[in-house]
């Protein structure tokens with residue numbers, strides 16, 4: 743089977759300082775990749791890079807700042823693997839107790855989750871296209887992170903769902919275009935994972951979320967997300983689609 747080897751490759755992970763991105767950074771470093779953790783959280787990012795040792799490095803990047811994204815990609819000599827996990831959530835009803843949905847909050851979520859992902863992808867793909875092709879003609883793999891909210895957004899999630907739906911929707915056109923360069927594009931839509939994003943929830947809320955998962959009745963572990971990233975990188979036939987990793991959860995309206 744022709745597959746992309748992780749050993750010796752260069753990987754960049756946006757949002758790599760925490761949660762799903764941090765688990766992916768650990769997985770890739772353990773598998774022998776050079777890992778660039780790009781995140782707005784300097785303290786957590788530096789700490790993780792230090793923990794992972796020599797093949798890992800951190801760069802402070804806010805994915806909404808074009809120059810910072812450009813600088814991060816330009817400092818790399820080459821790039822084979824991009825995983826985008828930088829993202830934020832917001833919960834606000836269209837017509838809430840305190841008035842209608844704040845427009846700037848909607849713009850902000852789209853800016854970070856969707857436009858931030860697109861900006862990183864366009865620069866990363868351009869750098870990947872300069873790689874020498876492997877036996878299958880492959881030059882790189884891009885894994886983006888959506889959410890099951892792209893399909894079953896709850897009340898209060900119009901902005902978040904729209905941002906993640908945008909990522910799902912651009913997966914195929916990007917894969918189609920980048921096929922010429924031998925760059926694969928995939929998206930993962932996680933259900934509910936145990937990360938700092940959810941860590942602020944009370945225990946009872948975590949319990950109730952776990953109950954909604956048909957099987958297994960628990961939250962996903964970031965290492966399970968990272969294992970899927972690894973499989974996507976190593977299986978050349980995976981291209982142009984979104985994979986749910988969610989224990990069969992279909993979130994209710996609220």
Ligand SMILES: NC(=O)c1ccc[n+]([C@@H]2O[C@H](COP(=O)([O-])OP(=O)(O)OC[C@H]3O[C@@H](n4cnc5c(N)ncnc54)[C@H](O)[C@@H]3O)[C@@H](O)[C@H]2O)c1
Pocket residue numbers: 756757758759760761762763780781782783803804805806827828829830831854858887888889890931932933934935936937938939940
């Ligand atoms: N945890 C879940 O249950 C879950 C479910 C579905 C989708 N997701 C998605 O997975 C991704 C990772 O989530 P997580 O749970 O690991 O969250 P997390 O908060 O632990 O990690 C997100 C990381 O993104 C970084 N980040 C935020 N804004 C940024 C910006 N503007 N520029 C650069 N970095 C930025 C944060 O500093 C943080 O390190 C997000 O896109 C999230 O929407 C998570």
